Amino acid sequence: MTRTPERTAAELLTDFGAAPPRAPRPVAAPETKERINRARAPRRGHARPGQGWCPVEAPLTVYQAATHEIGGLFPLLAANGIPAVGARVGYDTLSGGAFYAHPIEWVLRGLATNPNMVVFGEPGRGKSSTVVAFLLRMMLFGVRTLVSGDVKGEYSPLLRSLDINPIALGRGSSARLNALDLGPLATRWDSWSVAQQRDELDGVLGRWVKLLVALAEAQGYSPTVTDEAVLSQVLRRLVGATDGYTRLRPVTIPDVQRELADPDPQLWEEARFADRRQFLDTLRPITDALANLVSGPLAGLFDEPTNFALDWNAPIQSMDLSLLRSRGDQAVAVALTCLGSWSSMITDLQDDGEIRIVVRDEVWRQMRLGPKAVQAVDSDLRLSRAEKKVQVLVGHKPSDFLSVGSAGSQEVAIAKDLLALCSTRILFGQSTRVADELAEDFALADKESDATTGWCMERTGRALWKIENQPGYKVQTVLSPTERRLFDTNAQLRTGR
Ligand SMILES: Nc1ncnc2c1ncn2[C@@H]1O[C@H](COP(=O)(O)OP(=O)(O)O)[C@@H](O)[C@H]1O
Ligand SMILES: [Mg+2]
Numbered sequence: 001m002t003r004t005p006e007r008t009a010a011e012l013l014t015d016f017g018a019a020p021p022r023a024p025r026p027v028a029a030p031e032t033k034e035r036i037n038r039a040r041a042p043r044r045g046h047a048r049p050g051q052g053w054c055p056v057e058a059p060l061t062v063y064q065a066a067t068h069e070i071g072g073l074f075p076l077l078a079a080n081g082i083p084a085v086g087a088r089v090g091y092d093t094l095s096g097g098a099f100y101a102h103p104i105e106w107v108l109r110g111l112a113t114n115p116n117m118v119v120f121g122e123p124g125r126g127k128s129s130t131v132v133a134f135l136l137r138m139m140l141f142g143v144r145t146l147v148s149g150d151v152k153g154e155y156s157p158l159l160r161s162l163d164i165n166p167i168a169l170g171r172g173s174s175a176r177l178n179a180l181d182l183g184p185l186a187t188r189w190d191s192w193s194v195a196q197q198r199d200e201l202d203g204v205l206g207r208w209v210k211l212l213v214a215l216a217e218a219q220g221y222s223p224t225v226t227d228e229a230v231l232s233q234v235l236r237r238l239v240g241a242t243d244g245y246t247r248l249r250p251v252t253i254p255d256v257q258r259e260l261a262d263p264d265p266q267l268w269e270e271a272r273f274a275d276r277r278q279f280l281d282t283l284r285p286i287t288d289a290l291a292n293l294v295s296g297p298l299a300g301l302f303d304e305p306t307n308f309a310l311d312w313n314a315p316i317q318s319m320d321l322s323l324l325r326s327r328g329d330q331a332v333a334v335a336l337t338c339l340g341s342w343s344s345m346i347t348d349l350q351d352d353g354e355i356r357i358v359v360r361d362e363v364w365r366q367m368r369l370g371p372k373a374v375q376a377v378d379s380d381l382r383l384s385r386a387e388k389k390v391q392v393l394v395g396h397k398p399s400d401f402l403s404v405g406s407a408g409s410q411e412v413a414i415a416k417d418l419l420a421l422c423s424t425r426i427l428f429g430q431s432t433r434v435a436d437e438l439a440e441d442f443a444l445a446d447k448e449s450d451a452t453t454g455w456c457m458e459r460t461g462r463a464l465w466k467i468e469n470q471p472g473y474k475v476q477t478v479l480s481p482t483e484r485r486l487f488d489t490n491a492q493l494r495t496g497r
Pocket of ligand 2: 124127128129361
């Protein structure tokens, strides 16, 4: 038997139909004794048409082969389309390149329509850590953060390491926050024109009514349109808007409750009630709901004048609610609602032109209060006129938002809108059941949906970053050892082991 002579790779390729690759063009040896690794161009290339950054000498050496021969090699992997600006969060596992997040840039470059982000994932998958990595790295660009309600006190070690004292609310702390705080409105008032005064006040009153309605609902009463109209009127009177817009008076929830329980004759006349008795009877439920709030587990916390000032120059501020936990889930949810409303008002009015990140971690707790709480978040997001604000909502799954009403109801429509108000969706590992829900709400492709239940579950910090309708990016968040130490939410489990 004669043995067929061994074929060379070139002959093999020819036998299978493709032209053999051309030999690479020999690179001429440098004639002079120059440093061989000297940059041929500035880092970003020459700023001239047809020029740019090029890692190898152009024109490129061309090889030719059919895809079935080079199936195992794909050297022309492009980096993801996300610009390299902002926080370097980790790496994109598909291209191996760094992944940057800068929601405001994304809006400016047309990748997203709004800068808000929503983060979903099972507990312990690394949601909060990724948010921390994002905000710490945005700090390098002078972007400041407000953590609006830190239920577990997770952000406090981080703040302390930056020499900032978190504002703790709850038992043993002297900090008080008036849920109906005027914030910077009071000090700025005189510098505004009448038109602007009316405008700003309308915004704030609208927010307050939404807040009070949500809080009443948390007490088990669904406010009516009449309740809302009267609340708006009462707030207007109390704040002094009815008497000529001269100076604003501070308002607290007990003030509102008192006015409802003992109305001024002018109030019930203006609200078109036949008499005082009718006013009291109609508004009894909302009056009592507010009374319960003032005397309940949160007594004193949100119904007294605010006694701390936010340092707007601090890179990060946080309201630590961990002292509240012993007062129950309901108390925490009410506190989150008050804080959310307050913080979006003050960040809105803080028009220093700086980008700000507002983090609402564990937002699902607030959503459980009922449809009005979802509406309150929705209006906070909508009322923020300054686009230079990145709202970050952190939750477990979309149904936390959607469980507020029956399918097809107005509440569910609002909750869906809320998701639409967040262009960037960061999806961490989920169980299969939730994945179907995600796939539907965010129009995920099968591959993307599989990534959330499979790939994301394999390691902490893995997430599918879905920016509007672009294909999702599989990103691994990388924490530095310092960040891991400062933000070790499992530390409690480790101590005493
Ligand atoms: N990218 C990451 N690399 C390494 N460890 C991580 C990463 N992300 C999170 N962790 C760790 O996992 C634990 C849970 O993270 P956490 O952000 O609190 O999860 P979640 O907010 O989803 O409940 C923390 O102890 C944290 O240090
Ligand atoms: Mg968390």
